[in-house]
Amino acid sequence: MSTPSLNEQFTNTAEFIEHNCQRYADMPAYHCLGQTLTFADLEEKSRHLAKWFQHACGLQQGDRVAIQLPNLNQYPIAAYAAFRAGLVVVNTNPLYTPREMQHQFSDSGAKALVVFADALDRLEAIKADTQVEHVLVTGPADLIAPPKEPQHGYHDFVAAMAQGANLPDLEPIKAQREDIAALQYTGGTTGVAKGASLTHANILANAAQMEDRLGERCEAGKEIFVCPLPLYHIYAFTVNMLALFNLGAMNVLIPNPRDLDGFVKTIQPFKFTGLAGINTLFVGLCRHPDFKALDFSSLKLTFSGGSALTSSAAKLWQSVTGCPVTEGWGLSETSPVATLNQFGAEELGTVGAPLIGTEVQAWDEEGNKLAIGEVGELVIRGPQVMQGYWNRPEETAKSMKDGFFRTGDVGVVQENGNIKIVDRLKDMIIVSGFNVYPNEIEDVLSRHPSVVEAAVVGKPDDKTGEAVCAHVALSEDVPMDDIIAFCREELTAYKVPKLVIVHAELPKSTVGKILRRELRDQ
Structure with a gap:
């Protein structure tokens, strides 16, 4: 291709x-x-x-x-x-x-x-x-x-x-x-x-790849996109400042997306046609009463990337706005977009198929390509993959092999070509020798009616090596036993959280990603 x-x-x-x-x-x-x-x-x-x-x-x-x-x-x-x-x-x-x-x-x-x-x-x-x-x-x-x-x-x-x-x-x-x-x-x-060294070819190619995947969904000079994600982050930098710029779209910039009152007031006058966000933002907006009163009749595109999209957030967004969430995946090292669901044919729980000109494979620990359907480290090769790390040849050599970038993400290439992300390698929890992926448990937790946010980390355990620890923010007081019982209905025993810790709000990056690292350090 x-x-x-x-x-x-x-x-x-x-x-x-x-x-x-x-x-x-x-x-x-x-x-x-x-x-x-x-x-x-x-x-x-x-x-x-x-x-x-x-x-x-x-x-x-x-x-x-x-x-x-x-x-x-x-x-x-x-x-x-x-x-x-x-x-x-x-x-x-x-x-x-x-x-x-x-x-x-x-x-x-x-x-x-x-x-x-x-x-x-x-x-x-x-x-x-x-x-x-x-x-x-x-x-x-x-x-x-x-x-x-x-x-x-x-x-x-x-x-x-x-x-x-x-x-x-x-x-x-x-x-x-x-x-x-x-x-x-x-x-x-x-x-x-x-510093990921991104060339002119890298970012121009990625803008073109996005435009190719958008197809006829966008009309040149007619789109209004809400941009709450920071332009210093590679997601908005390439998607909003380059790909949408090439389509003549207007970007409505949100200086402080955590100020939901100001956010909603800013976009209220516009018949916006698209929005790019992440899981926590979708949930926060949908819980805001004034957001629900907006006119969504023109909204046709909602991108999700940067962190895992939970099924509950996707369903909530579609119920409030009438627009499906189209999830993609990428990294700073890939300019960033590597995969994106097909618009109108989104497969919830996957990040879609590779963009044009992009190869995604799953590798084992020795760097061998795995068969379709087998779980391994995802690697990417394509024109959007960085030149290397700035002035760090050894780090570049560790992360690249045969033109493929080793992402550190664990996932699977499905029969239909869509990619399913399981989790980050470094976030995987090993309980009695079994691999436990936090994303799966977080998705279950987020379906509990009282759970607003959830993050799962491992904690040392004398018997099992590691135990699953859930950190949650709640909309109302609920017994922790109820949350654990809810998880037991959906998860195998070794995946069920042994401890649930309640927070007023989970720690997040400026982009809105929940910081598991900080929770582990606690």
Whole structure:
């Protein structure tokens, strides 16, 4: 199989951006905090900022620029400007601690940083220990009401664009498809956070693969997508900022998806046609009374990825919105999308079939391909698979074999071609020699009428080696024996939780993934 022509039509991501800005010039591209930017607005603002990067900062092709912003209109402006200036985008979580910031900035060798004003104190603590030379600061409403004075003496985002407007023309870049376009940091399967080196070819191919799977479900220039997932996460970065951008869609950015009141108020005016989210978000929205009152008559696409979709969440979403959830799977190292269910033919409990040009196999511990239906580590080969880990050849060698990326996910390739994820290798619990996968137990727990959230981890046990421990958040008080009895009806004895711990809320990442690691540490 070959990938769609988008992988070959453009030499680099800058050409892709400029093409679409011209193609959809007068159409709305991004909406945030009451402000809508057209594709023409994006072209102008990103060009001015790109000129500032080149001429005011003297940044050269291949230099890294870190972007540490929540979902604001400034994010796509900065990312597209970096691409157009020939720079490598380093996506960074705005909630990082100073230690995490220092590691990512130093490891990437970032020379420039676009940072949210709230993170400046953290930056001050570690800046001297990085290679960052140019700091561009912005706040939530800067594009609407620019600040009067730059903070901490750093450059102001709006002022930089204004300065860039009067600088010489943008110098053409010579980036090729196999050059690095973005560094996406991830814990991966082992060790400290590593930068997945994603080339222009990787992310352009993945955008094209998504468009191929979408088929005729999307009409160019007519779609309105709600974007609650952070653009610094590879899921929204590729799906919203590239694939949907290529379809002329408008993205409604949600700066803080945990503020469900604000979330619902933001999307209420729009007849939105799509939304990309994760399990916890779907449940939270469906339990919000004002969300249930929205007009879902135009909603036709709901993507799920980033964490396992429970059957109860999928059914709840469809009952409230009338739209099925289409689950997919991918990783930072695969740009990210590797598989996605067929729209209108979703198989709940699977992440669908591989995208065009993508191979997915299950391997045993020795790296041998397993037969269809056998459970093993899932591996991926395709044009969206990363070049390797930034400056980490040994880690790259461990994770790659014969062009396949070893995902660390356990799963099975079914007869019909759909992939079923069982769990992460590192999250597997071994009870008396039997493999227990938390996802399966969490899915059962989530079907209990009083369980809002569930996460399952292993705890040391003198008799069985490990025992199953369930952490739950409840909508009402219920005896723990009732929850355990509920699990006994659905699960073999060794899979039934031996301990149930109740929380007001389970710990989550900024993307909304439940953090099993923190629960294990407790």
